Amino acid sequence: MSVAPASAASRSTAEPLLALRAVTLRFGGVTALDGVDLEVAPGELHAVIGPNGAGKTSIFNCINGVYRPQEGELRLDGQDLRGLRPARIARLGVARTFQNLGLFTALSVVDNLMLGRHHLMRTGFLTGALWVGRARREELEHREAVERIVELLELEAHRHRPAGLLPYGLQKRLELGRALAMEPKLLLLDEPVAGMNLEETEDMARYLLEIRRELDLAMLLVEHEMHLVMDLADRVTALDFGRRIATGTPAEIQADPRVIEAYLGAAA
Numbered sequence: 626m627s628v629a630p631a632s633a634a635s636r637s638t639a640e641p642l643l644a645l646r647a648v649t650l651r652f653g654g655v656t657a658l659d660g661v662d663l664e665v666a667p668g669e670l671h672a673v674i675g676p677n678g679a680g681k682t683s684i685f686n687c688i689n690g691v692y693r694p695q696e697g698e699l700r701l702d703g704q705d706l707r708g709l710r711p712a713r714i715a716r717l718g719v720a721r722t723f724q725n726l727g728l729f730t731a732l733s734v735v736d737n738l739m740l741g742r743h744h745l746m747r748t749g750f751l752t753g754a755l756w757v758g759r760a761r762r763e764e765l766e767h768r769e770a771v772e773r774i775v776e777l778l779e780l781e782a783h784r785h786r787p788a789g790l791l792p793y794g795l796q797k798r799l800e801l802g803r804a805l806a807m808e809p810k811l812l813l814l815d816e817p818v819a820g821m822n823l824e825e826t827e828d829m830a831r832y833l834l835e836i837r838r839e840l841d842l843a844m845l846l847v848e849h850e851m852h853l854v855m856d857l858a859d860r861v862t863a864l865d866f867g868r869r870i871a872t873g874t875p876a877e878i879q880a881d882p883r884v885i886e887a888y889l890g891a892a893a
């Protein structure tokens with residue numbers, strides 16, 4: 626599909642796509658993140674795990690500019706993200722899904738996906754009036770890109786249904802589709818299978834694998850469902866009380882005594 630492939634140059638360098646260095650975020654007396662380092666390579670699926678309140682969602686909110694960490698560095702493709710607004714960071718190629726659904730429930734599946742492409746649309750209302758031909762061509766391109774996502778996530782039968790009427794598992798899949806419609810370099814997934822039954826969870830795992838095969842993007846995955854994390858992730862970072870306690874392959878993390886003590890022991 627046409628979702629922007631990473632350039633050969635960005636693939637061949639050792640530079641991470643995303644780099645957090647010593648990021649500290651405080652809310653009054655609460656230290657949500659305490660000197661966190663995190664690197665995501667181009668094309669990598671990197672999972673972030675840890676107990677409730679460990680700071681996982683806060684990391685996402687720092688990366689996409691919703692929270693401003695008091696200390697540390699955040700870079701995407703070498704570019705400093707500090708001080709940039711969320712809309713600007715989205716345009717740089719960071720898309721996210723939410724721990725709680727963030728869909729337009731009255732709009733159809735296709736319209737929700739089109740909204741994901743909003744920031745890619747060059748032809749606004751006025752230029753559209755002046756350049757009808759170009760606006761039509763652009764609209765066609767967007768519709769084609771949306772259709773490829775409909776196909777990839779097997780949403781064909783639901784195309785024209787209002788998002789709010791879809792079963793929960795399909796709403797989560799549509800939210801994933803809307804994030805993909807932005808053609809991101811980095812996709813932030815916050816608990817994509819929370820609240821799903823086993824069948825829906827297995828479907829989601831299959832779509833995430835499919836996305837990895839078909840699209841050239843990196844993913845940062847926050848998830849409590851450990852089978853999913855250990856099956857899909859290239860690397861895992863474990864947090865506890867806002868601190869990074871370990872980063873490694875799924876096998877290394879599962880064997881790490883600090884991770885077992887802080888999290889896996891209780892989750893197993």
Ligand SMILES: Nc1ncnc2c1ncn2[C@@H]1O[C@H](COP(=O)(O)OP(=O)(O)OP(=O)(O)O)[C@@H](O)[C@H]1O
Nearest residue numbers: 652655656657675676677678679680681682683684
């Ligand atoms: N906007 C906020 N105002 C005040 N405190 C906050 C805010 N956002 C997060 N926190 C605090 O920061 C800490 C980390 O929260 P965060 O939501 O990042 O955890 P989490 O790892 O995503 O947890 P969960 O697994 O429950 O989703 C918690 O102590 C939380 O109460």
Ligand SMILES: [Mg+2]
Nearest residue numbers: 681682683724
């Ligand atoms: Mg969270």
